[in-house]
Amino acid sequence: MAELPTYRFAPAFEAPTGSAIRELFKYLSQPGMISFAGGYPPPALFDRQGLAEASERALREAPVDCLQYAATEGLPMLREQLQALMQRRGAEVALDELMVTTGSQQGLDLLIKVLLSPGDRVLVERPTYPATLQALRLAGVQPVGVATDGEGLATDALREQLAGERPGRFRLLYCVPNFANPTGACLPMTRRLELLALAAEHDFLIIEDDPYGALRFAGDPVPSLLALQHQVPGAAGRVVHLSSLSKIVAPGLRVGWMVAPVPVRQRCTIAKQTVDLCTSPWAQRIAAEYLAAGSLERHLPLLVAGYRAKAERMLAGLARLGRQFEMTAPQGGMFIWGRCSGGVQASALFTQAVAQNVLFVPGQAFFGDEPDPQALRLSFAAPDLAAIDDGLARLQRAFEAL
Ligand SMILES: Cc1ncc(COP(=O)(O)O)c(C=O)c1O
Numbered sequence: 001m002a003e004l005p006t007y008r009f010a011p012a013f014e015a016p017t018g019s020a021i022r023e024l025f026k027y028l029s030q031p032g033m034i035s036f037a038g039g040y041p042p043p044a045l046f047d048r049q050g051l052a053e054a055s056e057r058a059l060r061e062a063p064v065d066c067l068q069y070a071a072t073e074g075l076p077m078l079r080e081q082l083q084a085l086m087q088r089r090g091a092e093v094a095l096d097e098l099m100v101t102t103g104s105q106q107g108l109d110l111l112i113k114v115l116l117s118p119g120d121r122v123l124v125e126r127p128t129y130p131a132t133l134q135a136l137r138l139a140g141v142q143p144v145g146v147a148t149d150g151e152g153l154a155t156d157a158l159r160e161q162l163a164g165e166r167p168g169r170f171r172l173l174y175c176v177p178n179f180a181n182p183t184g185a186c187l188p189m190t191r192r193l194e195l196l197a198l199a200a201e202h203d204f205l206i207i208e209d210d211p212y213g214a215l216r217f218a219g220d221p222v223p224s225l226l227a228l229q230h231q232v233p234g235a236a237g238r239v240v241h242l243s244s245l246s247k248i249v250a251p252g253l254r255v256g257w258m259v260a261p262v263p264v265r266q267r268c269t270i271a272k273q274t275v276d277l278c279t280s281p282w283a284q285r286i287a288a289e290y291l292a293a294g295s296l297e298r299h300l301p302l303l304v305a306g307y308r309a310k311a312e313r314m315l316a317g318l319a320r321l322g323r324q325f326e327m328t329a330p331q332g333g334m335f336i337w338g339r340c341s342g343g344v345q346a347s348a349l350f351t352q353a354v355a356q357n358v359l360f361v362p363g364q365a366f367f368g369d370e371p372d373p374q375a376l377r378l379s380f381a382a383p384d385l386a387a388i389d390d391g392l393a394r395l396q397r398a399f400e401a402l
Helices: 048-061 063-067 076-088 103-115 130-138 155-163 189-202 225-231 262-273 281-292 295-319 346-355 385-401
Strands: 098-101 121-126 142-149 172-175 205-209 239-244 256-259 325-327 335-340 375-379
Touching: 048 063, 048 281, 048 295, 063 281, 076 098, 076 256, 076 281, 098 103, 098 262, 103 130, 103 172, 103 205, 103 239, 103 256, 103 262, 121 130, 130 142, 142 155, 155 189, 172 189, 189 205, 189 225, 205 225, 225 239, 256 262, 281 295, 295 325, 295 335, 295 385, 346 375, 346 385
Parallel strands: 121 142, 121 172, 172 205, 205 239
Antiparallel strands: 098 256, 239 256, 325 335, 335 375
């Protein structure tokens, strides 16, 4: 084969690092592996019948909608369905503020393009969702960690952190207030209001990333930052909300959405024109048919019950590990965040866990700065109850091997 020329890459891609979680995928092919690693919905809980019916209706009733290009903002039918979904979630949203995105991941990417320049600094929870850290870094933007605890973003710590800074120093704050990835924490109402007040005082926008909010299996719902912004003086227009059908219907649809103030939404539409022109209209129409038929409302309780059972099983099993492992019980979502005690490093436990055929994600991947070497993330979403029991027995053996 001929020798390849020397390629000249854009500076951010000269020596990029890929997703640390994707690096773990190679272990998944190990026969008999039980994975607590990915944030993958369980295949057994996909609403195959509901989606098959929606697919069939989409192509029969709207073949042109499915097969033709669509407006960049999304199919009107889907935008209307998502508007109604947002209303059921307690947020009144104008259609002009809502656009469909190819997963919520694209929403984040568009916002970075539209709102940030290289050298900007963005506040993120510490720890946070790794793909956000990666997207910021590839854009030359510096993520700056804000402390979190079992209830999510520590607004007191944020207030102190911001005290010495001039307003406008940080353009954005990115957070996952509901059942965060990786911590599973849900931000209480008082902290939500405090965060909105800080955004007004220090002149920054908040990106509220909410793929997991509908997966609440314990406790009472807390209104979104999007819904609360009008209660806090100066905070209206400071929230951009991202959400997705990935975790509640199917990630394979690649249908997410953004709710943003019109000037931001308009610019994201222009940015999206150069990325994919539009989210797959076929997938959009299937999603719209699925929502219009009330299938999500019918299926969601099943999904939530499934997650509740899995979370309870995993929490009970982890409690049996005793003092070796400290964790906070989540009230929803897919993740349990914990720390090994006694100075045990998550990376050392990971090596033993792979030998025992069980996977988790060492906490390192979730920090933009100094990682907590003892922290790790476990997901109870994908394995069934028997696999959870089995996987935890293996984890116990991995601890013993240390
Ligand atoms: C916090 C968070 N945001 C966004 C995403 C991406 O979701 P989507 O499939 O909608 O792009 C994920 C997926 O794991 C996530 O955990």
